[in-house]
Amino acid sequence: MHTVLIIDDSDINLTLIKALVLKLGECSPVLFDNPLAALEWCRGNVPDLVIVDYMMPDMDGLRFISAFRALHGRNEIPVLMITANDQKDVRYEALLGGANDFLTKPIDRIEFSARARNMLSLRTGQKFLADRAEHLAVMVEARTAEIREREKELIFRISRAAEFRDPETGAHIQRMAHYSQVIAQGLDLSLEQQKLILDAAPMHDVGKIGIPDYILLKPGKLTHEEFEVMKGHARIGYELLKESGSEIMRAGAEVAISHHEKYDGSGYPHGLKGSHIPLFGRIVAVADVFDALTSERPYKRAWSLDDACQFLEDGRGKHFDPLCVEAFLAGWEQVLEIRQRFRDEDIPSI
Amino acid sequence: MADAFVLDKKSILERLGGDEDIYAMMVDMYLQDVDNNCAALDGALQTGDADAIRREVHTVKGLLATFSDESGAAEAQRIEHQARDGEMAGLAAGVVALQERLREVAKVLSGG
Numbered sequence: 001m002h003t004v005l006i007i008d009d010s011d012i013n014l015t016l017i018k019a020l021v022l023k024l025g026e027c028s029p030v031l032f033d034n035p036l037a038a039l040e041w042c043r044g045n046v047p048d049l050v051i052v053d054y055m056m057p058d059m060d061g062l063r064f065i066s067a068f069r070a071l072h073g074r075n076e077i078p079v080l081m082i083t084a085n086d087q088k089d090v091r092y093e094a095l096l097g098g099a100n101d102f103l104t105k106p107i108d109r110i111e112f113s114a115r116a117r118n119m120l121s122l123r124t125g126q127k128f129l130a131d132r133a134e135h136l137a138v139m140v141e142a143r144t145a146e147i148r149e150r151e152k153e154l155i156f157r158i159s160r161a162a163e164f165r166d167p168e169t170g171a172h173i174q175r176m177a178h179y180s181q182v183i184a185q186g187l188d189l190s191l192e193q194q195k196l197i198l199d200a201a202p203m204h205d206v207g208k209i210g211i212p213d214y215i216l217l218k219p220g221k222l223t224h225e226e227f228e229v230m231k232g233h234a235r236i237g238y239e240l241l242k243e244s245g246s247e248i249m250r251a252g253a254e255v256a257i258s259h260h261e262k263y264d265g266s267g268y269p270h271g272l273k274g275s276h277i278p279l280f281g282r283i284v285a286v287a288d289v290f291d292a293l294t295s296e297r298p299y300k301r302a303w304s305l306d307d308a309c310q311f312l313e314d315g316r317g318k319h320f321d322p323l324c325v326e327a328f329l330a331g332w333e334q335v336l337e338i339r340q341r342f343r344d345e346d347i348p349s350i
Numbered sequence: 351m352a353d354a355f356v357l358d359k360k361s362i363l364e365r366l367g368g369d370e371d372i373y374a375m376m377v378d379m380y381l382q383d384v385d386n387n388c389a390a391l392d393g394a395l396q397t398g399d400a401d402a403i404r405r406e407v408h409t410v411k412g413l414l415a416t417f418s419d420e421s422g423a424a425e426a427q428r429i430e431h432q433a434r435d436g437e438m439a440g441l442a443a444g445v446v447a448l449q450e451r452l453r454e455v456a457k458v459l460s461g462g
Contacts, residue, residue, distance in 0.1 A: 109367035
């Protein structure tokens, strides 16, 4: 059903045009004898065709069309203007002002039907294209979401591959990623950035793939040389991910290379200080260390939560960015909930 | 007005796609509105505002054309242009003549 807006200050013309519009079929006419009232109606309603008389008191057809076109989303709606035969100058002006076609008085039914049908076909085409564009947008969105899900799964699996070579567990990456998100939230980062760090943090140790087993799996203390090799995992992770087309992987590269930096400049690989350390690296440093401390490992018992918090407190401004420690502790309720949700014995199956 | 109004129902109906119902409805409306139209012309004349006169005469022109009164519509157009150009001399007489024409058409329509 097409909505046809008819504006004419003459009742007899309104009645005539209404009757002709009804004859077109599948049209619902809306009548106004006052262009200002019609314009008000147009603010809340979208007609499929506008038929407007030229000469009216208060506001003539030209001014109506111009005001109508200025309303949001009314730019392409077909407008037919009714003029007398002798108003060529008005017609030129109307064409420039946004009228699509004209009707000549006295109105002739055949001419009216042909022009009105043309305009309504135009409108149908516009609507079809708009619907199609909307449909395509929805499809693209769905496909993009699917690709993102696959990307996330891939990242999780890559991260797990590294973790499998390490005493740490799948639950560790889940917890430290969620702790990172809690910190990002406490720092008032945007929802997108919070989501990004949640997805990217699991890749912090992916570079361990490149560390030889005799070092990675060595039960005792590493020698100085071995530790130097071990430190290389930050750079290997970065090299692995840095030029990815995926924003998440690139964020992962940043996390990988910077999560062992320390706030006072004593970390590795670059010995960066304070705000020179990428923010994601500063966040992940707190999340990763807290989870490592509070988790049981074959070579160590889990620290108590109080002791781990004390370690973070003591490390403010030295190992850790004080704001990140503050944000982590401010989200304590969430931290406890995350610990409950991802326990070492319930590693999510992949 | 030079020529008397002669109802050319065939030509009117042709424009209305042969629809007798629409024709009957329009005749009814014309007859109902004719006094208002004459009064509107009077009102515009009394204001002495050439633009108001032009607008009312324009409406009447359309009305007469709708009923295939080519002679009346042509006369209305002449007066409309006169008002547009601000030539007030003789404008009142032209408007009065138009009112008479409106009533004459009404008389024929109601008789037909």
